[in-house]
Amino acid sequence: MQNLEDLKEQVRKALPELDVVIGWTGGYDPLHATPHFIRRDEDIDKLQVNALCVHNLATYLPSMRGKKVGIIVKGCDSRSVVELLQEKLIDREDVTIFGFGCTGVVDQTKIRRIVGDVGNIDSCEVSGSEVKVSASGTEHKLAMSDVLSEKCATCRYPNAVLSDHFAGAEITSTATFEDGYKDVVEFEEKPEEEKFGFWLKEMDRCIRCYACRNACPMCVCRDHCVAQSRDPHWLSQEAHVRDKWMFQVIHAYHLAGRCTECGECQRACPVDIPILLFKKKMNKEIKEVFDYEAGINPDATPPLMTFKAEEDKITERKW
């Protein structure tokens, strides 16, 4: 990020009034960043903002309600903050939003596909157009376009949609809504059997760790999720693909009209199940039916949190 020093300065000025500011810092190796909780002045120096800062930090906000929290957001992350505000799950006066113009983050799975063994990363340099990685002594120059997260390649909201502080210049996006759903359209066109077969195969390796759920900023039931409730015992705990898949269907439905498509569910999955596709399908439907996108306008009411006596595109009374 070009204006990291500006951002640091903004954080430094705001920190005395806040309990914590959440950002990112270097992780266990040079290829990975990790969420960073800034409480002291010296923590600010460790702040890192670049294409490795994949995590959507908004996921921490609901559980920190009551504290004065600063949060550094990419455009997509800011949509989650807005959606949380829309649903009154966080309080505007308690959250200080530090935005910046984001040029996209990497997809670590794509990097693994190209580099192969990423077990020993000697160094990693990230620029706007390239990720230069040295792994086990071998240098790999990866074009950013090859390792960019899919959501970033078709991003329409690179700048925080809501912020109290904004560092650097805004980024211009030319992508359209349709650009972001080409994969869904392609999938929709496949025969039912093939689609079902795809999910059975992919979901079979799910370990039911619920990283998808817990990384999701909009999954706010947390400790009260139906997936593990014991009384009533809604979901079988068997390791059958039926039950694993069932949870993903529940997750997608609970996110209908709420999902800001940050992709954390898929990124968090330790066994690389492409579950974002479920959520994207739902978002595409929501757009078609309600002409609505989650987390854009803090004053808007999500379509499934209200009702109209006569919906524009639902013709239930005219059968």
Add this chain to the structure above:
Amino acid sequence: MAQTKFIKKESLSAWLEELGQAHTVLAPRFEGDSIIFRPYDSEKGVFIDREATAPPKKAIFPQSETLLEYSQIKDMENLTKIAIDVKETIPTTTYVVFGGRPCDARGFTMFDRVYLDGDQVDVYYKARRENTCFITLTCEKGETTCFCNAVGSGPSDPDGSDLLITPVTDGYYIECVSTKGEGLLASSLLTDGSSMEGEATKYKQAADASMNEAPDFTGSPEKLLAVFDNGPFWEEMSDKCISCGACTYLCPTCYCFNITDEANGLKGTRIRSWDNCMSSMFTSEASGHNPRPAKANRLKNRVGHKFSYYPDIHGGVISCCGCGRCIKSCPVGVDIREMVKSAIAFVDPTAKEVPAEEPKAAPTEKPAPKETSVKAENTSAKAKKNKKSKKPASKKKGAK
């Protein structure tokens, strides 16, 4: 002198086919972008060049396993009389796990102390343990996240394995580690391996040398107890944790489970499935009280169990095999090494200085009581009270 053999690289698949005639062979292969242990399929091959994404834990400790099957039989003459037919399901399939790493196999030695060596033997675990052989591959090199060398192991540690195979020119040098392993050496594809010993030794030495400097966990059991009641310390440690179970379910040494009855009409199964101490439900008691209400309490248990409570009752053995999966697969990069090191380095700023020759007072607060027996009582009490409930509340094997 233990038996040693050699197998040519090109004979490996034939050997796995042979083994597959008598056993289910589990071997790692790519599925999507992850490396997963699956029943060996010659068409899909094996991928053993890197540590698998998920360890072969499910071979002995399945993600869910049936403990018994039951059916309710109505007496048509007297419908208030219902007999219950129960069938115990002790597993009989034999497995060969091929291509796991030393940490993967060694993980089960942590299970053994709990499920086999105590007063109570877990019959399901015992059956699977006896029916499973591990053909383990010596690691070529350590990864950044590897720290087996810090928990009493190393990249060619045979502990827990039945055969250890080490890459040598054109093939693998095979060392027999256990009597079970001997039973796998009958194949005519295997030749005498003694001439390869020197090369294998060099390979192992290079692997040892490739490891990062081992973090020093000396004193972790006492130091973790010393910060047991330090709320702010654990809150800071768990800041970024999102309380999912990825670390636990990918851990070769995590052995906790849940028991549920999965009913289907008048029939059903009692299963045990993986459970994890990162989950709020894990310690939720029948009374409604939860002794670990926040993620800080739960993460503390994960670290404390492995690096303090387990070694405390099992001769100092740290219940972690250093595979590093919890670090590299954590969605937010929580690093267990850092937490243990922080606990060891922690100095209480409010503590009074103690003269050097005077030993510090031993921590008086012990971790939460072992919950196994207590919980079993609680749940049975709840089941009795709530007779209408078709599904009894869950029981759990707690930290032991």
